[in-house]
Amino acid sequence: MNPPRRSPARLAPFALAAALVPGLLAGPAAAATDRGFGLSVLVGGETRPEYRARGTVYVEALRGSDYELRLTNPLGVRVAVALSVDGLNTVDARRTDARSATKWVLEPYQTIVLSGWQVSSATARRFTFTGERDSYGAALGQTNDLGVIEAVYFREKSCEPPPVSIWPFRGRDSRAEEKAQSARPAPPGAAAEGSVARPRNEPSLSDEYAATGMGDRTDHRVRRIDLELESRPVATVRIRYEFRPQLVKLGVLPAEPRPWPLSRRERASGFDGSFCPEPGVVR
Numbered sequence: 279m280n281p282p283r284r285s286p287a288r289l290a291p292f293a294l295a296a297a298l299v300p301g302l303l304a305g306p307a308a309a310a311t312d313r314g315f316g317l318s319v320l321v322g323g324e325t326r327p328e329y330r331a332r333g334t335v336y337v338e339a340l341r342g343s344d345y346e347l348r349l350t351n352p353l354g355v356r357v358a359v360a361l362s363v364d365g366l367n368t369v370d371a372r373r374t375d376a377r378s379a380t381k382w383v384l385e386p387y388q389t390i391v392l393s394g395w396q397v398s399s400a401t402a403r404r405f406t407f408t409g410e411r412d413s414y415g416a417a418l419g420q421t422n423d424l425g426v427i428e429a430v431y432f433r434e435k436s437c438e439p440p441p442v443s444i445w446p447f448r449g450r451d452s453r454a455e456e457k458a459q460s461a462r463p464a465p466p467g468a469a470a471e472g473s474v475a476r477p478r479n480e481p482s483l484s485d486e487y488a489a490t491g492m493g494d495r496t497d498h499r500v501r502r503i504d505l506e507l508e509s510r511p512v513a514t515v516r517i518r519y520e521f522r523p524q525l526v527k528l529g530v531l532p533a534e535p536r537p538w539p540l541s542r543r544e545r546a547s548g549f550d551g552s553f554c555p556e557p558g559v560v561r
Contacts, residue, residue, distance in 0.1 A: 314352030315513035317429040320391065321345045328517070331530045338531070339407040339488035339519045346405065347392045349429060351384035357512070358383050358505055360430040361392070363405065363490050364415040365423025369396050373420060376430035376511060383503060393496050400500075404493030407519075409485025414492050416483060424489040427517045432507040488521045 311317075319326045319337045321344070329336045347368075351357045358381035361368045369380040384390060394402035395414065415421050525531040 311350075312431075312513035312515050314350070315357075315429070315431045315515060316348065316350030316352075316389075317427065317515040317517060318348040318350075319345055319427070319517060319519065320348055329525070329530050331528070335517050336525060336528075336530045337517055337519045338525055339521050341407055341409070341488070341521060344393075344404045344406050344493050347427065347429075348389060349382065349384060349392070350389045351387060351431070353433065353512075354386045355436070356383060356385055356434040356505065358432045358434070358507055360432070362423075362426075362428050363395075364413060364420070364426065366415060366418070366420060368392065368394075371395065371414070371418060376514075377432070377509070379430075381432065383505065393498060395492055396498065396500060397495075400497065402496050402498035404496055406491045406493035407488055408491035410483040410487050410489045411485050412491050413489030415489060417492075421483060425487060425519055427519065429515045430511045431513040431515075432510075433512045435506045435508055486521070487524060488519050 318328075321340055323346075325348075326337045326345075329338075347361065347363075349359055349361065360376040360379040360381045362379075365373060367374065367379050369382070372379070382390065382392070392402075394404040396402050410416060410421065410424055413421070413424060415424050520528070520530075522531060526533050
């Protein structure tokens with residue numbers, strides 16, 4: 279009998295433990311959910327307000343701010359999450375279907391917070407709100423899906439625990455690992471780490487619209503495991519993000535009231551005070 283087919287390798291953060299199960303996290307609960315599976319955008323540790331319009335959840339992007347993504351598993355079994363930002367997988371920046379994508383693993387009832395693009399087994403580059411021209415997608419020449427964050431959850435099959443292969447293992451030198459990764463050929467369409475991205479002057483790109491760039495490095499250790507997953511996703515959660523002026527144009531947020539000069543002039547009066555004051559002189 280042929281061995282059961284395994285799905286692609288998944289990633290799980292090293293440092294996440296029971297201390298991050300729901301109920302121990304500060305801040306409001308995620309509003310963007312599908313049957314309890316959550317996706318939230320955090321800036322400075324606080325959940326960004328979410329606005330619902332035309333069947334879509336919107337978040338206001340804050341230009342120049344780093345942000346994090348919080349994922350929640352409401353089930354008593356492990357799940358794997360295909361997470362994309364601007365259409366790019368947050369693990370390897372590849373563009374694939376969700377089923378074949380490399381995924382993040384959540385333990386039963388676990389909540390994790392991801393800070394950025396995973397660039398090695400020990401390091402991530404922070405998610406940063408920026409304009410389209412400075413986005414990571416523009417650097418890779420992938421600009422069709424800027425402004426969207428999507429999490430697709432797959433449930434682990436109910437069966438005997440599969441063999442687990444862990445990588446890296448016990449104190450592997452992260453610097454040596456990063457050096458080895460940099461020597462490997464980059465995936466199609468990806469820029470080699472440390473190289474200067476060629477500027478893109480596409481007329482369709484505009485910094486009036488929000489996208490996600492690569493920010494500073496941050497420690498984020500991961501290990502690679504294998505899971506056998508159900509073929510169909512159990513939930514999909516999607517968030518659209520834009521700068522405030524664009525959310526106003528879309529009708530998601532109300533326009534800020536502007537003072538009407540004529541209303542001020544209509545309230546003007548002819549007399550006030552007894553003598554003419556001298557500018558700069560205090561009486």
